[in-house]
Every structure is written in C-alpha cells, then in structure tokens.
Amino acid sequence: MAGRNTRTDSLTLEVVELIGTVVARYHEEYERAAGRHALTGAQARVLGLLSLEPLPMRQLAQRLKCEPSNVTGIIDRLEARGLVERRPDPADRRVKLAAPTEEGVRTARSLRDSLDFAREPLASLSRDERVSLRDMLRRMVGVGGGDGD
Amino acid sequence: MAGRNTRTDSLTLEVVELIGTVVARYHEEYERAAGRHALTGAQARVLGLLSLEPLPMRQLAQRLKCEPSNVTGIIDRLEARGLVERRPDPADRRVKLAAPTEEGVRTARSLRDSLDFAREPLASLSRDERVSLRDMLRRMVGVGGGDGD
DNA sequence: TATTGTTATACTCTATAACTATA
DNA sequence: TATAGTTATAGAGTATAACAATA
Numbered sequence: 372m373a374g375r376n377t378r379t380d381s382l383t384l385e386v387v388e389l390i391g392t393v394v395a396r397y398h399e400e401y402e403r404a405a406g407r408h409a410l411t412g413a414q415a416r417v418l419g420l421l422s423l424e425p426l427p428m429r430q431l432a433q434r435l436k437c438e439p440s441n442v443t444g445i446i447d448r449l450e451a452r453g454l455v456e457r458r459p460d461p462a463d464r465r466v467k468l469a470a471p472t473e474e475g476v477r478t479a480r481s482l483r484d485s486l487d488f489a490r491e492p493l494a495s496l497s498r499d500e501r502v503s504l505r506d507m508l509r510r511m512v513g514v515g516g517g518d519g520d
Numbered sequence: 521m522a523g524r525n526t527r528t529d530s531l532t533l534e535v536v537e538l539i540g541t542v543v544a545r546y547h548e549e550y551e552r553a554a555g556r557h558a559l560t561g562a563q564a565r566v567l568g569l570l571s572l573e574p575l576p577m578r579q580l581a582q583r584l585k586c587e588p589s590n591v592t593g594i595i596d597r598l599e600a601r602g603l604v605e606r607r608p609d610p611a612d613r614r615v616k617l618a619a620p621t622e623e624g625v626r627t628a629r630s631l632r633d634s635l636d637f638a639r640e641p642l643a644s645l646s647r648d649e650r651v652s653l654r655d656m657l658r659r660m661v662g663v664g665g666g667d668g669d
Numbered sequence: 670t671a672t673t674g675t676t677a678t679a680c681t682c683t684a685t686a687a688c689t690a691t692a
Numbered sequence: 693t694a695t696a697g698t699t700a701t702a703g704a705g706t707a708t709a710a711c712a713a714t715a
Contacts (some may be wrong), residue, residue, distance in 0.1 A: 508538035
C-alpha cells in the first residue's frame with residue numbers, strides 16, 4: 372500500500388474534489404439533454420432503462436431505488452406522451468410491464484446519442500490513458516474480473 | 521491522438537459506463553449521509569457551501585444553479601432547525617447573508633467527515649495511481665495549471 | 670396470506686410571475 | 693429604473709399508508 376492516510380492527504384482530497392466536479396458536470400449535462408426532449412431527469416432515466424428491456428413496475432422501482440408508488444406517476448406521464456405503454460404480463464395478471472413505444476425507442480436513442488458529457492472530456496486522453504483510467508475505475512467500483520479489451 | 525473514434529469504441533463506452541456508476545454511487549452515498557442528519561440533499565449542499573463562507577441568497581442560487589425563489593424555502597427550513605441564520609449586509613440593506621450557526625458548522629463538519637463515498641474506493645489505488653488519476657481527471661475537467669503535489 | 674400496482678396524502682425541490690424594499 | 697429577496701402558484705419526485713386485484 373502506498374498512501375497510508377487515505378482520509379486526509381491532500382492528493383486524495385484533490386481527487387475527491389475532482390470526482391465531485393465530474394459528478395456535477397455529469398448531472399448538468401444529463402438534465403440538459405433530457406430537457407432538450409422535454410423530459411425530466413427521472414423520465415429520461417426510465418426511458419433509458421426500458422429501451423434496454425421492458426420491466427415490471429416493481430423492478431423499475433428497484434432500479435430507480437425509489438418506492439413503487441412513485442413509478443406509477445412517472446410512467447403515467449411518459450404514457451400520456453406516447454413514449455411508454457403498459458402491457459399485461461401473460462404469466463402473472465397482477466404484473467404490468469412498462470415498455471417503450473416506437474417513438475419512445477427513438478427518443479431513448481436520440482437521448483443516448485446526445486449524452487456527450489462523459490465522452491467529450493475523454494477525448495483529451497490517449498488510448499493508453501483511457502485503458503489505465505478504466506482499470507482504476509473498475510477497481511474503485513469493485514469489478515472483479517472482466518476482459519482486457 | 522490515440523483513439524480516433526471517441527464516440528463508439530468499446531473502451532470509451534466502458535469508461536463512460538464506469539463513470540456513470542461512480543456518479544450513481546456518489547449520489548446514493550451523499551443522500552444517505554444527508555439523511556443520517558435528517559437533511560435533504562439540497563439542504564446538505566447548502567450547509568456545505570455556507571460552512572465555507574456566508575453568502576447572499578442570490579449568490580447561493582447561482583452556486584446551486586437554481587432560481588433565487590427556491591433558496592428562500594431551503595434557507596427557511598434550515599433556519600427553522602437552527603442550522604442557518606439570515607444576517608443583514610451592512611453595505612446593502614436589500615441583501616441578506618445566509619450563514620451557518622454554530623450547530624450548523626458542526627453538522628456541516630460531521631457531514632463532510634461521513635462522506636466516504638469517494639474516499640473509500642480510492643483506498644484500493646496506490647499513490648502513483650492516484651497521482652495519474654488526478655492528472656487525468658484534471659484534464660477531463662479542464663484544469664489548466666496546478667502544482668505537481 | 671402475500672404480492673403487484675394503484676390511490677391518497679404530505680413534503681421538498683423546481684420554475685415562473687408578481688410583489689416589497691431598497692438602491 | 694433596476695436589483696435583492698420574498699410570496700404565490702403549479703408541476704414533478706419522493707416516502708408512507710391504505711386499497712383492489714391477483715396469486
């Protein structure tokens with residue numbers, strides 16, 4: 372172990388602050404991108420999740436880390452705009468699957484493409500640097516294995 | 521330039537995703553830490569800002585990137601809990617300075633100390649790695665100069 | 670009985686617009 | 693007249709509790 376005092380050393384403090392800056396930028400850009408599609412951040416996040424795969428309301432709440440009752444309203448608003456629809460689950464009639472409409476899929480794709488917040492700043496790093504950044508982030512996030520690209 | 525297609529190459533995509541994970545963790549931890557003090561995220565952020573220096577309501581709104589009218593409510597609630605107070609500005613009687621009380625300062629400090637979200641994961645990196653992480657983040661964030669530690 | 674989704678309620682944060690007191 | 697802060701209002705997200713339909 373190199374740095375012993377991970378709590379107070381000035382190097383660590385600066386890294387923490389820089390990460391805070393990245394986090395703030397990330398959010399600003401995300402909200403801005405969502406706003407361009409007249410969506411709130413939460414609505415954009417839901418649409419992004421559903422564009423990967425339709426989900427039961429309950430699971431959606433788990434992914435969002437919020438109460439199921441909140442999901443009802445978010446889906447209501449997306450449904451009112453024709454971006455999402457509720458489908459019955461053939462296996463369990465209690466369950467409702469939230470799924471994006473065609474327009475919802477298009478919107479999600481457009482949203483994803485416009486998210487340059489994290490991509491653009493990476494342009495200033497060389498490939499080797501991105502590799503080492505990836506490896507450090509993997510360890511910070513706690514990824515076990517993974518291939519070497 | 522090493523990587524030419526910064527938009528689609530799989531390395532960059534993974535880094536973007538990892539950053540997204542870090543951002544999500546950062547927020548969860550922040551909200552959790554604020555919650556332990558019975559504060560919302562916005563209230564904790566305000567208290568953190570004011571613990572550095574008292575600010576006019578207007579400037580506070582600028583830092584939070586929100587409308588001044590919102591700040592009124594946030595400060596109202598912090599003031600009702602005795603964590604913040606409004607002081608007159610001797611130079612301009614229109615201005616009100618928001619400043620933390622003694623208890624507010626203690627709460628802000630305790631809050632800051634409990635924010636291990638970004639610090640703890642850094643423990644798995646060596647000092648050299650933290651240095652190179654710092655340098656990359658600096659460039660991503662767009663810091664010009666800065667010392668070399 | 671337990672679970673899924675919803676409704677009802679209350680609180681916080683948000684933006685917009687109108688207001689007040691200063692400047 | 694312009695600015696600082698506030699109030700009033702409305703929309704969105706959040707948690708809690710109670711409810712209907714289904715398992």
